[in-house]
Amino acid sequence: MNDIVLTGDRPTGPLHLGHYFGSLANRVELQGRYPMYVLVADYQVITDRDTPGEIRRNTTDLVLDYLAVGIDPARAVIFQHSAIPELNQLLLPFLSLVSVAELRRNPTVKDEIAHSSQRAVSGLMFTYPVHQAADILFCKGTLVPVGKDQLPHVEVTRLVARRFNERYGTVFPLPEAMMGEQPLLKGLDGGKMSKSRGNAIALSATEDETAALIRKARTDAERHITFDEERRPEVANLLTLAGLCLGRSPRELAGEIGDGGAATLKRVTTEAVNEFLRPIRKRRAELGEGDARRILAEGNERARERAVLTLEEVQQAMGLSASRS
Incomplete structure (x- = not known):
C-alpha cells in the first residue's frame, strides 16, 4: 500500500x-x-x-x-x-x-x-x-x-x-x-504563540502590522545581543525568527548585531520577516x-x-x- x-x-x-x-x-x-x-x-x-x-x-x-x-x-x-x-x-x-x-x-x-x-x-x-x-x-x-x-x-x-x-x-x-x-517559536510576548493571544504574526499581516507587532515584542535590559535560550528567551526567540526567515544561524545574527541592542534586533527581525512574507502576501493578494x-x-x-x-x-x-x- x-x-x-x-x-x-x-x-x-x-x-x-x-x-x-x-x-x-x-x-x-x-x-x-x-x-x-x-x-x-x-x-x-x-x-x-x-x-x-x-x-x-x-x-x-x-x-x-x-x-x-x-x-x-x-x-x-x-x-x-x-x-x-x-x-x-x-x-x-x-x-x-x-x-x-x-x-x-x-x-x-x-x-x-x-x-x-x-x-x-x-x-x-x-x-x-x-x-x-x-x-x-x-x-x-x-x-x-x-x-x-x-x-x-x-x-x-x-x-x-x-x-x-x-x-x-x-x-x-x-x-x-x-x-x-x-522549531518552536514562542509568541512575541514570550508566551505560547497563539491566534487568540494576539502575540503572533499572521501570514496575512501587512508590513506595517508586522513592524508594529515586532516593536512591541519583549526583550530584556541587556544591550549586547547574545543567543541564550535559557537566560534570554525573548531575545533568542526574535533571533530564531529572523534566522528562520533568512535561512541563517541565530547565533551568527546575534554576533552581527552585538552592541546594536534591542532596537537593531527588532529592525533586523522586521526586515527579515517582511522580506520572507512578501511572496506569500503577493500570492494571497492574487487570490x-x-x-x-x-x-x-x-x-x-x-x-x-x-x-x-x-x-x-x-x-x-x-x-x-x-x-x-
Missing part, C-alpha cells in the same frame, strides 16, 4: 509564522512525495469552546493561507470536515472499540480539557481522539505529521484500526506519526474568496468519494450492508 498523508487545522483564526515553520513548510515538501489530504476541521472548532466564532470566514481565510504558502490543490485534497457526512458515520463504530477509561486517561484530552473555554466539558471533547481517528482512517492515512503533544491521538487511531481489523477483518492500515524537528470556495468544493467532492468507499467497506466488514454483486 502506498503511503497517504493526513494533516490539517481548525479554522479558528489566521495562520501565523509559527504554523508556517512548524507544519506548513513541511506539508509543501511532503505533497511532492505522497498523496495528501488537508483537513479544514470545522466541526472540531466546537470541541473546546461554547461559541465557534466566524467559522465560514475563517475557513475561507485558512484555504487562502494554504494556497498562498504553496499547498497545491492538484497534489493535495483540501476538504472541509462538515462537508463529508460519511466521515462522521465512521465515528459510531469506532467509539464501540474504545473504552471510557481509555478516553478518560488520554493525556492530550486532559490537557485540552484543562485549557478549554467551555463552561462544561462536552461529550465531543471527550471523544475528540476517536473523532480524529475517523479523520485519519477515512482516507486510510498512513502518515500523520504531528507535534509531541498529539502523539496520544495517533496512538488512539492505531488502537481503533487494530481492534477493528481484529474484530471484523483487515480494512485499515496502522498509521504512523511523523515527528519532524520543528479571492471565489478561488477558495472553488478549491474547497473540488476537494470536498474528492474527499467524499474516498469516504463513501471506506464507509461501504466498513459496513460490509461489519455485516451492516448487503455485499455488492
Whole structure:
C-alpha cells in the first residue's frame, strides 16, 4: 500500500509564522512525495469552546493561507470536515472499540480539557481522539505529521484500526506519526504563540502590522545581543525568527548585531520577516474568496468519494450492508 498523508487545522483564526515553520513548510515538501489530504476541521472548532466564532470566514481565510504558502490543490485534497457526512458515520463504530477509561486517561484530552473555554466539558471533547481517528482512517492515512503533544491521538487511531481489523477483518492500515524537528517559536510576548493571544504574526499581516507587532515584542535590559535560550528567551526567540526567515544561524545574527541592542534586533527581525512574507502576501493578494470556495468544493467532492468507499467497506466488514454483486 502506498503511503497517504493526513494533516490539517481548525479554522479558528489566521495562520501565523509559527504554523508556517512548524507544519506548513513541511506539508509543501511532503505533497511532492505522497498523496495528501488537508483537513479544514470545522466541526472540531466546537470541541473546546461554547461559541465557534466566524467559522465560514475563517475557513475561507485558512484555504487562502494554504494556497498562498504553496499547498497545491492538484497534489493535495483540501476538504472541509462538515462537508463529508460519511466521515462522521465512521465515528459510531469506532467509539464501540474504545473504552471510557481509555478516553478518560488520554493525556492530550486532559490537557485540552484543562485549557478549554467551555463552561462544561462536552461529550465531543471527550471523544475528540476517536473523532480524529475517523479523520485519519477515512482516507486510510498512513502518515500523520504531528507535534509531541498529539502523539496520544495517533496512538488512539492505531488502537481503533487494530481492534477493528481484529474484530471484523483487515480494512485499515496502522498509521504512523511523523515527528519532524520543528522549531518552536514562542509568541512575541514570550508566551505560547497563539491566534487568540494576539502575540503572533499572521501570514496575512501587512508590513506595517508586522513592524508594529515586532516593536512591541519583549526583550530584556541587556544591550549586547547574545543567543541564550535559557537566560534570554525573548531575545533568542526574535533571533530564531529572523534566522528562520533568512535561512541563517541565530547565533551568527546575534554576533552581527552585538552592541546594536534591542532596537537593531527588532529592525533586523522586521526586515527579515517582511522580506520572507512578501511572496506569500503577493500570492494571497492574487487570490479571492471565489478561488477558495472553488478549491474547497473540488476537494470536498474528492474527499467524499474516498469516504463513501471506506464507509461501504466498513459496513460490509461489519455485516451492516448487503455485499455488492
